[in-house]
Amino acid sequence: MANNPFLPLKNSVFALALLVILLSCTKKKESSAEKTASPPNIILVFADDLGYGDLGAYGAKEWKTPHLDQLAEDGVKFTQFYVPHAVCTASRAALLTGTYANRLELFGALDHTANHGLNPKETTIAELLKTKGYATGMVGKWHLGHLKEFLPTRQGFDSYFGLPYSNDMWPHHPEAKEYYPPLPLMENEETIEILDQQHQLTTQYTERALDFIDQNKETPFFLYLAHSMPHVPLYVSEKFKGKSQQGLYGDVMMEIDWSMGEIRKKLKALELEENTLIIFTSDNGPWLSYGGHAGQTAGLKEGKGTSWEGGIRVPAIMTWPGVIPAGSIQEQAAMTIDILPTLAHITQAALPDLPIDGRNIWPLTQGETLAHQPYYAYYNQNELQAVIFGKWKLVFPHRYRTLPEHTPLRNDGIPVKYDHINLTEPMLFNLVTDPFEKTNVADIHPDMYDKLTGFAELARQDMGDALTNRSGTGNRKAGKIEDR
Numbered sequence: 001m002a003n004n005p006f007l008p009l010k011n012s013v014f015a016l017a018l019l020v021i022l023l024s025c026t027k028k029k030e031s032s033a034e035k036t037a038s039p040p041n042i043i044l045v046f047a048d049d050l051g052y053g054d055l056g057a058y059g060a061k062e063w064k065t066p067h068l069d070q071l072a073e074d075g076v077k078f079t080q081f082y083v084p085h086a087v088c089t090a091s092r093a094a095l096l097t098g099t100y101a102n103r104l105e106l107f108g109a110l111d112h113t114a115n116h117g118l119n120p121k122e123t124t125i126a127e128l129l130k131t132k133g134y135a136t137g138m139v140g141k142w143h144l145g146h147l148k149e150f151l152p153t154r155q156g157f158d159s160y161f162g163l164p165y166s167n168d169m170w171p172h173h174p175e176a177k178e179y180y181p182p183l184p185l186m187e188n189e190e191t192i193e194i195l196d197q198q199h200q201l202t203t204q205y206t207e208r209a210l211d212f213i214d215q216n217k218e219t220p221f222f223l224y225l226a227h228s229m230p231h232v233p234l235y236v237s238e239k240f241k242g243k244s245q246q247g248l249y250g251d252v253m254m255e256i257d258w259s260m261g262e263i264r265k266k267l268k269a270l271e272l273e274e275n276t277l278i279i280f281t282s283d284n285g286p287w288l289s290y291g292g293h294a295g296q297t298a299g300l301k302e303g304k305g306t307s308w309e310g311g312i313r314v315p316a317i318m319t320w321p322g323v324i325p326a327g328s329i330q331e332q333a334a335m336t337i338d339i340l341p342t343l344a345h346i347t348q349a350a351l352p353d354l355p356i357d358g359r360n361i362w363p364l365t366q367g368e369t370l371a372h373q374p375y376y377a378y379y380n381q382n383e384l385q386a387v388i389f390g391k392w393k394l395v396f397p398h399r400y401r402t403l404p405e406h407t408p409l410r411n412d413g414i415p416v417k418y419d420h421i422n423l424t425e426p427m428l429f430n431l432v433t434d435p436f437e438k439t440n441v442a443d444i445h446p447d448m449y450d451k452l453t454g455f456a457e458l459a460r461q462d463m464g465d466a467l468t469n470r471s472g473t474g475n476r477k478a479g480k481i482e483d484r
Helices: 007-037 066-073 088-097 125-130 201-215 248-269 288-293 336-347 446-463
Strands: 041-047 076-078 135-140 159-162 183-187 190-195 221-226 276-282 316-319 328-330 376-380 383-389 392-395 399-402 419-422 427-430
Touching (some): 041 248, 066 248, 066 316, 088 125, 088 336, 135 201, 201 248, 383 446, 392 446, 427 446
Parallel strands (some): 041 276, 135 159, 135 221
Antiparallel strands (some): 159 183, 376 383, 399 419
């Protein structure tokens, strides 16, 4: 054997094969590390009035949402994800700044008469990502000030296509026909069309989103797609009319789902899918007074405009192939204010100079839990109506709207009138055993009641509380244009 002339060659081949294997393993490890470290493309999709139970992945059976369900299978699905304000403008301000909107002096839903908007001194996600070289584009509903000084192009976005406020703020509003002016469809800072119908709106948004991806495929990009639907009035293109076998709301949901499918198809065609983080969520729960033109809460209490779970708990899905574990479910509480600091962490961007309220929840996307949980506050206008800490929720006495009992709901786009209830005592709920908020356990868990009461006091000192006539020390001002 010692004289075998093939032995050195055999050993060399073995050594070369071993080296190839080792290099291959090293390359795979480096590739994974590089993917996590390199700045991903980011697509943030924000639906309007889409309820917790409106996706198949969250229990919807009346219509199909296969693309959004697949998105959930490919990433992480949050089961206790919240907005801090269950109304349009406030919810969007909180999402884009990582800050409670009442701290920013932004409440409710701004319309065409507003002379104020998001203060340019605040830092949006777009402005944060531009510091890291991102191209930034916004498509859809803005609703943070319709005057030129407050439009997306003045808040960090390179381009904008969409509506400056809600799609019901137009002359065809079912209850205020003489109040609203014509509805402008805008590109950047100019009106390019006056809308008299909205059948093509979701399709137009989707086409513009795809164009933005095409135009910026060579550079990291941030796309904020804020659908106007399924907020009323509901409109759907011919390709989805009657397709759900449920009605107009189901058709609209199917078109929103199609939109996500088109985006993922585009990413795959451009070989961008592996380095793109997609986040899908909603601005609040369904507008229940619209009956068959409203979404579903999956049994959660009340809906849009309230601080009950049906108003503030929303679906949330995050997908990044190879980085966020596929098919995972995250049960720990999180909120839209956490998205900005999480994106700052991912891209290594510096946090805004002004204080924000969100925190980095990246570990939650990796299947971990955070030992040091924050409390979350829920404000309607500047009323502190509830706080949540983990599975516990404390609701404070306040007046809230509810659907009248035994009143048939309509299916024609005309809302029924709300009743109102005055909650007279604080109520503590365990959201794991009682997600539908039926049983007050304040007497059974006095320690937890006291703990959440303490959190509420911190919020009142910081941001104030109209329910207790408190002024906060940490509030800032909205941007305002005088004499408009």
